[in-house]
Amino acid sequence: MAAILRIPEKSGNEIRLAHKFVNSNVQIETGNELLLEAEGKKIDAPNTIIKYLVNKSKSELLGADKAEQAQVEEWLSFCNQSLRGVSKKEIVSNIEKKINEHLSKNTFFVGNHLTIVDVVVFGLLHSHSKSIKVNSAPNTLRWFDLIQNVVIKANNLTEEFPLFEINLDDVPEPVAPEPAKKADKKGADNKKPEGNAPAAAKVDDKAAPNAAQQQGAKPKKEKKKGEKKPAAAAPAESDQHVFSRIDLRVGYIKSCKAHEGADSLFVEQIDLGEPEGPRTIVSGLRKFYTVEQMENRFVFVVANLKPANMRGVKSFGMVLCASNAEHTAVELLEPVSTNGLKPGQRVVVDGIEGEAMESLPPKKKYWEAVQPDLNTKDDLLAYYGDKPLIVKTESGESIQLKAVTIKNGGIS
Template identity: 35%
Template sequence: MNMTGRKASKKQARQQKDMALSKEQQQAAISQWESLAPHIEDHVKELNETLKANTYVAGTAVHTDADVKVFQAVLPLATSVLVKDVAANRHILRWVDLLQNTVPGLTESKLVLDLDAALPREIKEKPKKKEPEAAAAAQGKKDTKKKDAGVAAAAAGSAGAAVPKGKPTDPEAMAKAKAAKEAKKAAKAKLRAQQEADAKASQAGPSPSMIDLRVGFIEKAIKHPDADSLYVSTIQMGDEDGPRTVCSGLVKHFPLEAMQQRYVIVVANLKPVSMRGIKSSAMVLCASSPEGKVEFVNPPAGSQPGDKIFFEGYDGVPEKVLAPKKKIWETVQPHFTTIDDFTAVYREEGKPDAKLVNKKGEPCKCSTIVGAEVR
């Protein structure tokens, strides 16, 4: 496979890239790959791309627990499937060969690779150009369309020249003209009403519907390497590009084991912030008492990551990102609290409490706190 020759030539470059990753980035990557290991068959391409630029999965200079967990998950797949297409999976197979020969006791049955096999170079595919005949055919079709359009225009001009000027006298034509006029009038009225509604909404100020509240699932949480009060969680919240990294100041309120493998509610459209070197891309919603007791606001049973959560009467389209200058979160959040049955609500003077619910109308509750501050 000519891997032996290439290993030596690329080793130094890989080590330099590995060292370029910060400690925080490596820890976040370790957490992410450990959570992806049980579903590694869905992330083979991503794993291969990661190992294309790194010796180990987290970009570290030595192997970590993440490498061991991913190795154990991917080995059966490598033995049965990946080895059949060495060219496409070369980086995973290189990594498997490295670990099985450098980590004692990792596996009893090693994957056998032909290290002298020649592999084609990896070439990035470029979009194919149209064949000359296909291009000519397309141009001919385009010219035909132009010609047909010209003929139609000429025919329309001739027909128009034959129509007498003035209002139509035919009853059918008059009815069509009247219908077209009424449709145009209705469209203008609809546009004007929409503009007035938008202006009214703008004047009304921030609304709970602007907050993107969702169900999240904490796949794994660890303590922040440089902040004693923070947990760093990997949370699945229905995004197509996978889980997000979220920092939460909950160390003094929950033991680490209470942060593992649990459903929570997240605020998903706050502007991402860096917290002691780790970028946090959401916030876990909690309820707190005046005495300092803190509890999770729990989603309804049977929830799934990404399920929409909203306050009754405010099921709108949330902002993509809450712009700090607009003070949306700062204006709306002080109205969040909990009632006697521990349900979270949005409370506005002169209006009934709006419960925090899912699409089925099932409420979201904390465990024991009434009159809580929810944030």
């Protein structure tokens, strides 16, 4: 059966562009939901669909080596987190900050050559091209013009993706930051800052009334009534991979009971290796398991979600399950082996490092960015994209996660 890709009419521009750019032979149809049916699989995660299309035609676009491939994964995750399904305000903010800053030192997103990241980001930003302003995002604008020439114009895709007129004479060249000058030890405190540059230090003349006079500094200017303080600069956004922010841990269900106020819910006590004891976690699994099947087994838990009230019981985490597309079959993920497995051990992906956040901020939607790329494959093993989820034991053994029967399913 030929592969079919269904894309909603008013979304998925980046997927259409990737499909055309790699000359994919996958048939495209308009559908209510994004879905790729190929080789007996049903795939609904945008990044997984894009990588499938690229792998079949131009796999070099996924990176020339492992280091580049890891960077491609990071940027595709960024697209999921910060450019898909978010407000225009957030997209413009990313255009002007993270993207513009990265492109101030790079011609392309990865490896200084074209990768699928450039194609995907262009497809996501094309409808926002008028928001790329020369005064706030010159590097993004310069990159945008490059991609619309080497990807769109060179491949006769201007009908689907009209060119955006850019006058590069108006775009300033990137300015290299000037190295900070070391202050002269003797006269540093007497030198007046030039222009609008802030003074190196502020002297509290109430706490030390003679200090300003001794150092030759001007007296502190009194604040006028009603005068507002300048806003503090926003902290720089971390480049940490979004997956590593999620705290996935080994858990062990000590006990389980039916929720008294909901027919579909269990209330479990799950040991996560924490000194305060097991956590209370509520799961909607009564349709698929009995109490006896739930108890005394290893599971895997998303441990840093914001606690949620589930019909009067507060839940402090979520157990990971594999499911088919229709959610008529749902299975707890389990370890391939329990040898050396202990509650509290972290679930990781090789090549993605970083400390998990203590608590995921709901507005950042980090879990929502990661979850669509979690899946099982024909071997029943659990993956993030194409990389297996593993637990590394104290002995150095890597234990994989698996479903019992669900192949090519989603994980949530």
